[in-house]
Amino acid sequence: MVWVRLVFSVVRRSLHFFLACALVSASAGLAHAGTFELFGVHPVGLAEASTRTAAADDGSACFYNPGGLGLGHGYQLELSGLGMVSRLEVQDERRDIDDPSSGTFTVGSAVPLEGMLRDRIRVGVAVHALPDRLMRLKTRSQSTPFFPYYDNRSQRLAVIPALALRLAQGFGVGVGVNALAGVQGPLDVREGQSRTLETRIAQEAGTVARWIVGVRVDPTDTLHLGAVFRQSFGVPLTVSTTADVAGVPLSVDVSTVEALFDPTTVVVGGRFEPSDRWSIGLDATYQRWSSWNGPLLQVDTTVSALSLVSKPPKDLFQDVYGARVAVAWQVVHTADNELALHLGAGFETSMLDASKQQGRSNFVDGPKMILGTGLSARWPGAVGQALRLGLGVQMHRVARFEQDKIACTQLPCPATTVVGPNTANLSEDIDNPGYPSLSGGGTVFAASVGVGVEL
Amino acid sequence: MSGWTSSRARGTAGLTLALLAVAGSARATSQSLFGYGPRDVALAQADVADASSACAAYVNPAFAVASGTRVAIGYGHGWTKLELDGMDAGVRDIAGTDLALQLGSTLSEDMALGGAVNLHLPNRSLARIAFSPGTEPVFVRFDPASQRTTADAVVAIRYAGLSLGVGASLLVSAEGQVDFLLGQDGNGPYADGETDVSLPYELAPIAGLAADLGPAAVALRYRGAQSVDLDLGTKAMVEVQGNPLNGVTHVAVSGASGYVPATVDASARWSPSHGLRLMSALQLARWSRAPSPAADLTMDVDLGLSPGQREGRFVRPAYRDTLSPRVGLEVLPGGLTSKWALRAGYAFTPSPIPDPKGFASPADAPTHTFALGAGLSFGLVGGVDLRADAAGQFVKLQTRTFDKGEDTIPFARYEAGGYVGVANVSLEGTWR
Numbered sequence: 001m002v003w004v005r006l007v008f009s010v011v012r013r014s015l016h017f018f019l020a021c022a023l024v025s026a027s028a029g030l031a032h033a034g035t036f037e038l039f040g041v042h043p044v045g046l047a048e049a050s051t052r053t054a055a056a057d058d059g060s061a062c063f064y065n066p067g068g069l070g071l072g073h074g075y076q077l078e079l080s081g082l083g084m085v086s087r088l089e090v091q092d093e094r095r096d097i098d099d100p101s102s103g104t105f106t107v108g109s110a111v112p113l114e115g116m117l118r119d120r121i122r123v124g125v126a127v128h129a130l131p132d133r134l135m136r137l138k139t140r141s142q143s144t145p146f147f148p149y150y151d152n153r154s155q156r157l158a159v160i161p162a163l164a165l166r167l168a169q170g171f172g173v174g175v176g177v178n179a180l181a182g183v184q185g186p187l188d189v190r191e192g193q194s195r196t197l198e199t200r201i202a203q204e205a206g207t208v209a210r211w212i213v214g215v216r217v218d219p220t221d222t223l224h225l226g227a228v229f230r231q232s233f234g235v236p237l238t239v240s241t242t243a244d245v246a247g248v249p250l251s252v253d254v255s256t257v258e259a260l261f262d263p264t265t266v267v268v269g270g271r272f273e274p275s276d277r278w279s280i281g282l283d284a285t286y287q288r289w290s291s292w293n294g295p296l297l298q299v300d301t302t303v304s305a306l307s308l309v310s311k312p313p314k315d316l317f318q319d320v321y322g323a324r325v326a327v328a329w330q331v332v333h334t335a336d337n338e339l340a341l342h343l344g345a346g347f348e349t350s351m352l353d354a355s356k357q358q359g360r361s362n363f364v365d366g367p368k369m370i371l372g373t374g375l376s377a378r379w380p381g382a383v384g385q386a387l388r389l390g391l392g393v394q395m396h397r398v399a400r401f402e403q404d405k406i407a408c409t410q411l412p413c414p415a416t417t418v419v420g421p422n423t424a425n426l427s428e429d430i431d432n433p434g435y436p437s438l439s440g441g442g443t444v445f446a447a448s449v450g451v452g453v454e455l
Numbered sequence: 456m457s458g459w460t461s462s463r464a465r466g467t468a469g470l471t472l473a474l475l476a477v478a479g480s481a482r483a484t485s486q487s488l489f490g491y492g493p494r495d496v497a498l499a500q501a502d503v504a505d506a507s508s509a510c511a512a513y514v515n516p517a518f519a520v521a522s523g524t525r526v527a528i529g530y531g532h533g534w535t536k537l538e539l540d541g542m543d544a545g546v547r548d549i550a551g552t553d554l555a556l557q558l559g560s561t562l563s564e565d566m567a568l569g570g571a572v573n574l575h576l577p578n579r580s581l582a583r584i585a586f587s588p589g590t591e592p593v594f595v596r597f598d599p600a601s602q603r604t605t606a607d608a609v610v611a612i613r614y615a616g617l618s619l620g621v622g623a624s625l626l627v628s629a630e631g632q633v634d635f636l637l638g639q640d641g642n643g644p645y646a647d648g649e650t651d652v653s654l655p656y657e658l659a660p661i662a663g664l665a666a667d668l669g670p671a672a673v674a675l676r677y678r679g680a681q682s683v684d685l686d687l688g689t690k691a692m693v694e695v696q697g698n699p700l701n702g703v704t705h706v707a708v709s710g711a712s713g714y715v716p717a718t719v720d721a722s723a724r725w726s727p728s729h730g731l732r733l734m735s736a737l738q739l740a741r742w743s744r745a746p747s748p749a750a751d752l753t754m755d756v757d758l759g760l761s762p763g764q765r766e767g768r769f770v771r772p773a774y775r776d777t778l779s780p781r782v783g784l785e786v787l788p789g790g791l792t793s794k795w796a797l798r799a800g801y802a803f804t805p806s807p808i809p810d811p812k813g814f815a816s817p818a819d820a821p822t823h824t825f826a827l828g829a830g831l832s833f834g835l836v837g838g839v840d841l842r843a844d845a846a847g848q849f850v851k852l853q854t855r856t857f858d859k860g861e862d863t864i865p866f867a868r869y870e871a872g873g874y875v876g877v878a879n880v881s882l883e884g885t886w887r
Contacts, residue, residue: 112886114838134627134654141636141649254648299635299646308637310646413642426641 034153035082035102035128036063036160037262040372042080042104043392043448047374049344051281051326053269054216054226058452059106062126062162065228065267066174067216069108069124070164074385076108080450082128084154088398090145090364090440091433097444099136099155104128104450120166122174128158137235137259139297142312145362145433147398148295149351150444156260160212170218178210178233224271232265232288234258253300261295263320263351264288277330287320289351296361313361313415315353322348324370337379342392344372354401357416362433364440366399374448388452393445400441405434485533485549486513486605487715488597489824489848489877491573492529492553496879497828497846498783499800501734503722504665504674505785509555509883512573515676515722516609516620517665519571522561522887529553529844529881532578537852537873539592539818544873546597551577553881559611567613571622575605586710586750590865592816592857595714595748595808597875603683603713609661616667623658628684630655639695652687670727676720680744682711710750716807717741729790734783734800742774742807748817772815774807783826796830798846811857814864818871820855824848828879840885848877 040050041060048055056064057072084100108124111117130136135156140146164174214228235258269283296312324346332339352365374392407427408417418432490496491513495506506514508521533549554576559569609622631652638645659679666673689706722736783800787793802824808817828846835841854872861867 112838117837132655134656136653137631137650138652139648139650141634141647143647144649297648297650299648301637301646308644308646310648408642411642419641421640423641 034156034260034262035104035158036126037265038150038154039082039084039394039446039448041106041126042078042452043374043390043450044342044376046082046392046394046446046448047342047344047372047376047390048281048326048328048392049324049346049370049372049394051269051283051324051344051346053214053228053267053281053283054224054271055269055279055281055326057108057216059108059124059126061108061164061174061214062106062124062160062176063212065214065216065226065269066124066162066164066176066212067172067214067228068164068226069122069162069174070166070172071170071216071218072108072122074110075455076106076452077455078104078106078388078450078452080104080390080448082446082448085445086150086442088147088150088440088442088444090147090362091438093145095145095147095151095440095442097150097154098138098152099130099133102128102130102154104448122164122166123162124164125159125161127160130155130157139256139259139295142296142310142360143362143432143434145364145438145440147365147440148363149365151295152260153262162212172216174214174216176212176214178212178231222273224273225269226271227268228266230262230265230267232258232261232263232291234261234292253298255298255300256293256296258293259295261292263292277333279328281324281326281328283324283346285320285322285324285348287322287351289317290315290319292317292351311415313358316356316358316361316363317351318349318353320349320351322346326372335380338377340376340378342372342374342376344370344394346370350399350401352401354403357406358403358434358438359415359417360432362438364401364438366401366441368399369397371395371397383453385454388450388454390450390452391448393447395446396444398441398443400439402437402439403434404437405430405432407435485531485551485575485577485603487718488549488875489531489533489850489879490514491575492527492555493828493844493846493879493881494785494798494830496531496848496877497798497800497826497844498734498785499781499802499824499826499848500738501722501736501781501783501800501802502724503663503676503720503736504672505722505724505732505734506674508557508559508569509571510573511557511569511611511620511663512555512571512607512609512622512661515663515665515674515720516571516611516622516661517613517618517663517674519557519609519611519620520559520567520569520613520618521557522559522567522569524558524886525556525883527553527555527881527883529555529879531877531879533848533850533875533877535597535873535875537594537597537875538871540870544592544594544818544871546594547579549577549597549875550579551575555881555883565615568611569613570610571608573605573607577604586712586748588749590814590816592818592866592869592871593748594818594871595745596819607661609663611663618663618665618667620661620663622661624661624679624681626657626659626681626683627654628657628686629653630686632688632690634690635692637691637693637695644695657684670725672724674720674722674724676718676722678718680715680717680741682714682746685710685712685750707753708750711746711748712750714745714748716745730787730793732785732787734785736781738777738779738781740777740779740807743776745772745774745807747772747815749815772817773809775809777805777807779804781824794832794834796844798826798828798830800824800826802826806855810859812859816857816866816869818857818869820852820871822853823851825851838886840887842883842885843881844883845880846878848875848879850875850877 052064057068058076061069086097088095105127111121138152160176162176210231210233212230216226266286271281273279299310326344330340348368350365372394376390380386406417408419413419420428420430490500492510506518509525509527511518535546537544537546554574557571561567607624609620611620633650636647659681662677664675691704719739724734781802786797804822806819808819826848830844833841851874856870859867
């Protein structure tokens with residue numbers, strides 16, 4: 001046990017420096033909240049359907065509400081694994097989620113300063129990582145049927161460091177940083193002086209920082225209130241290509257304004273603890289999906305007299321409103337053992353405006369019912385201050401989306417129609433996968449198992 | 456027009472390369488040029504046997520065992536004035552922020568454990584993935600390797616006077632596929648595209664060994680080779696009615712951007728008095744294993760017309776290994792309790808680039824590094840033991856003339872030279 005205490009002593013003293021590590025890790029890679037946005041953080045987050053805005057005060061607060069981090073105490077580490085299973089279907093075909101397993105690590109720590117800053121400042125970091133890669137970026141062709149809400153949002157590194165201040169008793173504010181890398185630069189290919197093809201590439205990954213800002217107020221010991229603002233972010237990508245091969249000049253611009261997108265989000269929530277054994281939480285969410293330009297690539301090419309510009313659909317997305325509720329009940333509460341049951345439920349409107357007619361695109365989404373449940377156990381004094389274990393599951397039920405496609409009958413074809421290859425008969429032999437009718441829906445399951453220590 | 460489709464496909468390779476940069480986690484070392492942290496910079500990297508604990512993950516992992524917790528934030532800026540034929544070569548300044556963390560604990564009188572993380576974040580971008588045309592002169596040691604984020608993490612153990620540290624530098628490679636479609640339906644031609652690009656993790660090993668002999672110390676350090684490996688494919692499909700270009704073109708781009716060689720450092724420190732430390736190091740850099748700095752490009756064309764060129768490839772350069780000697784001294788005017796520390800260093804680094812033959816035109820020259828620095832301890836401030844350090848370096852490239860001996864090939868004769876001026880500052884806090 002001497003060794004154990006010694007190791008934990010070292011770890012505890014180091015926790016407040018994870019902010020520095022995480023800050024640069026975030027800058028070095030894609031700091032992004034995709035998985036956290038979809039399912040939450042750690043088993044309790046899944047079990048309570050992410051109803052944690054006024055409850056989280058450990059490392060998970062870096063995402064849920066950095067203000068809550070400021071009201072935490074001591075040092076917490078938690079590590080969990082997450083698995084996802086998709087039962088989503090489009091056109092009667094299964095749509096799996098790529099890279100369905102991942103890990104999450106969070107740290108919440110006091111900064112050991114003296115004087116007026118004593119116990120005033122806390123730092124934390126929330127990390128989500130894939131097991132074998134930093135990220136996977138997929139963009140799909142325009143006519144591919146898929147769920148943009150779930151597609152390619154969780155396949156990346158997420159690192160959110162946060163700094164929180166306890167301004168007064170029961171009043172904390174905090175800020176987290178999402179640092180992204182935007183990309184721009186030229187590419188030139190031409191026959192060089194060696195008489196072979198020579199390539200000049202100079203791509204820059206510049207920093208794009210986005211913020212998570214939160215406030216937490218505890219008017220009484222039993223009532224907690226919180227609000228958090230998460231700035232939207234996506235990865236800007238612009239590549240200008242020029243080439244001159246065999247005397248033919250070429251220009252191709254490829255861009256997407258917001259790959260790997262998460263919308264601006266505002267969450268307000270409350271948590272009421274009528275007794276030591278019960279707590280009830282309620283969160284209201286708003287997500288500004290209407291500002292999204294969509295998941296598709298923009299292609300603009302010019303060669304000689306031929307110019308082509310891809311035309312991704314616009315204005316198909318709408319803002320999302322949601323409500324979530326959670327209940328936690330401590331089934332066992334003794335000096336040596338604590339066992340709690342967590343239940344969560346929520347509802348979200350669809351980010352896809354079903355009233356807008358789609359043309360070549362085949363996006364699918366619907367209103368979502370979210371259910372979660374799980375158990376958490378805590379053993380005070382087992383390791384450090386306490387050892388924690390958790391198990392959580394969550395289910396998203398996506399209501400069925402259906403839309404009949406409209407065949408083009410007259411040139412020029414409106415963007416809301418699909419068209420076949422024959423100019424003489426535009427509605428003949430249409431091969432769009434969503435024609436004549438696009439439908440989809442289903443269920444997504446996620447499960448998480450985690451272990452944590454309080455030091 | 457045959458070149459149009461194939462070039463279009465090659466354009467998609469650019470997108471793929473761009474996407475890999477999104478993660479911005481390409482790892483190489485600007486610190487391999489100047490050092491990491493003001494003390495390492497001021498001592499011209501001669502301090503492998505007497506490394507600062509906070510900077511141990513880079514300088515020597517064996518020194519990550521010091522008891523306590525240290526965190527440091529610093530900034531370094533290198534003003535580059537590299538020249539080709541007397542003209543500015545356009546190599547951008549090498550500048551960025553450093554963050555360092557080290558923690559350690561004494562387990563017994565003879566044993567201690569510790570760990571450290573050292574990070575470097577460039578100013579202008581998180582990562583720069585650059586390939587120049589193979590025939591153009593390029594300073595292979597200075598660009599783009601110096602423009603990338605780096606992250607080193609190590610753990611260390613000490614038993615008696617012997618310390619061992621091991622760790623890794625995290626980096627990523629890039630692999631994937633980008634597809635373009637130029638199609639046509641009844642409404643006319645249209646363009647579309649899709650991508651699937653991944654950034655798998657890769658690790659480069661780091662290790663350090665140090666023996667403390669009292670007034671003297673000896674040490675070894677090893678760092679694995681680093682570069683951003685690319686393996687990216689593209690497919691361009693043209694399906695426009697009546698167009699002779701209808702068909703499919705596959706393009707593969709591969710290469711290693713910003714290669715930094717594996718290095719082995721042997722170092723020693725001698726302290727003839729409490730107020731003086733003399734240091735030296737000898738670094739072997741395995742440049743002979745360097746890949747071509749130009750990207751390989753291959754095409755598989757299935758079109759109505761064929762381009763004149765289907766492959767662009769440059770042979771692996773025959774760089775040579777280098778041995779770089781470094782010396783440094785640190786003066787503590789009041790002995791071990793001195794608030795001030797004064798430092799100076801010198802290093803000579805031979806060029807790994809032999810006289811070129813053929814189309815490739817690498818630019819480089821032997822460098823002389825002159826360094827000065829100082830540190831000041833402020834004592835306990837708010838419960839934290841604070842200190843500040845600063846350093847400057849002047850890195851001079853010997854002017855060197857390259858002559859390929861054949862006037863008919865590109866860049867048959869060119870001259871390389873110039874200098875880099877470096878400033879580095881940091882603030883370090885220690886909780887003991």
